[in-house]
Amino acid sequence: MSLSRRSFLFGLGAAGTGLAVGKTASASTGKEFTGYPDSYGVLHDISRCVGCRQCEGACNTVNDLDAPEKPFTDTSVLDTKRRTGQESFTVVNRFEPKGKRPHFAKIQCNHCQEPACASVCFVRAFKKSPEGPVVYNPDICVGCRYCMVACPFDVPAYEYDKAFSPRVRKCTMCAPRIAEGKLPGCVEACPKEALVFGKRDDLLALAKERIKKHPGRYIDHVYGEKEMGGTAWLYISDVPFEEVGMRTDLGSKSAPALTSGALGVVPMVVGLWPVFLTGMYGMTKRREKVAAQDQKVAVTAAVQEAEAKAAQELEVCRAKAKTDQEKALAKADKEREAAIAKALEEAATKEVPPETDETPHGEEA
């Protein structure tokens, strides 16, 4: 294998200008995406870094960033731990692992194979380009800053002090320079060859070869090979990665893979929830209808029963009335007959004398 000093199998001009038309990483399909073939990356050998901050200076120049308070030659900056910011796309931090010389580690955007920032952006302002860099389009960014929440490496920064055109700011892997066939600013500036630019696959092989060639020197792990689904930037180190401020608990699942389960539930909810709810509504309606019907039946039955009872009672009353009437009539008849008989009798006894008394008077008159 032939190696140039900082660029590993770097085909000039091969990157082309297709950066803007890259596809977004797959998210909800569940298909495994292992990265674009022939995409570029950078290998950072932490054991070689001396903390000179020349990469930071080059990055600042290349990206036209504001000059910091202290110049890049001032290493007192290393006394405090820093992160990337809106005017510093890359920073080097100093670590003092127990019983070892000070170590330095550079941080910048790792340009994930399946970037969290790109998968969570609801306007697709981030794109993983086939060449490797994860590029940001400020022209459609709404400024929700979900990319910053999702980034497992705490890389993107925001221009909070701009009222009208705030942007997310982060390392571009010098995508415009790659398109011109140049090296990324930081790689070009590194005096210790702690940074090597090249095709990611080749860098991975190189990293493994270095680990193999120097048994006992390196930790047997290429950081970025699998972390969060893999990153374009790869790291090897002679001290454990957590001792140089890197997270070793990220797992190998990419952000889109993590989200795919929850996203997959959405169409199921949309499809089945209305069925269930309409069913509930139908059951409620039916219950009300049945209740109403039952009520109606019960009312009718009660009415009928009441009517029948009333009719029966009426009948009884009528019958009773009839017998009473008959009895009364019979009694009345009897009484009347008795009265008549009595009257006749009385009449019979009284009739005779007046007739004898009065007739002669009349006849006389």
Add this chain to the structure above:
Amino acid sequence: MNEQIMAPKKGLMTPFNIGAAIIVVAGIIITILRFTLGLGAVTNLSDYYPWGIWIGFDLMVGVALAAGGYVTSSACYLFGMKRYHAAVRPAILTGFLGYFFVVVSLIYDLGRPWRLPYPFLLGWGTTSMLFEVAFCVALYLTVLFLEFSPVALEWLGLKKARNLVHKLTILLTILGVVLSTLHQSSLGALFIPAPSKLHPLWYSEYIAVFFFVSSIVAGLSMVIFEGAISHKALHHRMGKEYLENHDDLTLGFAKAASMVLAGYFTIKWVGVAAGNHWDLLATGYGLWFLVEMFGFIALPSVLYAVGVREKKFGVIKIAAVISVLGIIVNRLNVSIICFNWYLPSADRYVPSWMEVVISLFMVTLIMLVFRFIANRMPLFDTHPDYRDNH
């Protein structure tokens, strides 16, 4: 209208009004600062904490506490609890105002708020949980507006339009439940792509389910809580049906809340077991997790149950307040307190006083608009023309 007869005899200078006026004036000043000088001038947001209380409280808590709308309307129209009918209108209004001011808060928080329609016009970023949240909230705000519109249409005397919307009730209710299920859960799912940043006791593959289930608790508790406040402040506006069913509704919702809280308590432990994070319970964050679990989930569940059994409305009200606080605690835990939990305290986020004032400003505006509507429109009462029509 006969304001003198309808409104209680109080001057404008009530303590509430004075407090509200101060907050509104301060809110307007900070609003001007926010939109002329940028987010950095009024907030403590940082690159580590891109989301502060305008997202953690105004959006996360706001959406959860506005769940009363879908909970009450589905209980009444879909699950056959017709006797809760009188509570649907105030719950829908609270929901609508809640969501409306969530969107207003979002306008404060977004870097370039005038691009809010971009996700639907340009981006179509369907791989983002936030896209789903935005899509559902936009649709649900429309649904809530339509669900609430009969109240305004009755007030305005537009019978035809009112009866047309009224016919859509069931459709809108079903749509409301579907959309609420999706975005309530998606708010939790926002954190699924970032397992390394949220404390393992709060991060779970089930976080979307946790958010949905706890939104039911929030909805039920808010209806009870608001009912109690409205009962005092707006009693003169309440119709016979509302007043007659108020106690019944409180008992019914308290019973439901007790059971849902018990279920929520159970599945939260399932989350701990699934991640096998039992060892973390012995840490400081573990203690805080136990406070949330027992103080804000188990305790109100028990209090609700006791309140229902003993018919003690005071206990139920306390349980409602604790439940609502529990939702606030949970949403702030997930989005702020237990987010980036590993950072040194110098890098942690504490809201600026101006962020707090804007959040209070939003809450105050909700209360003022609610009062304005409740004092004018048939909210706690049915319009006399439509009494038998529901």
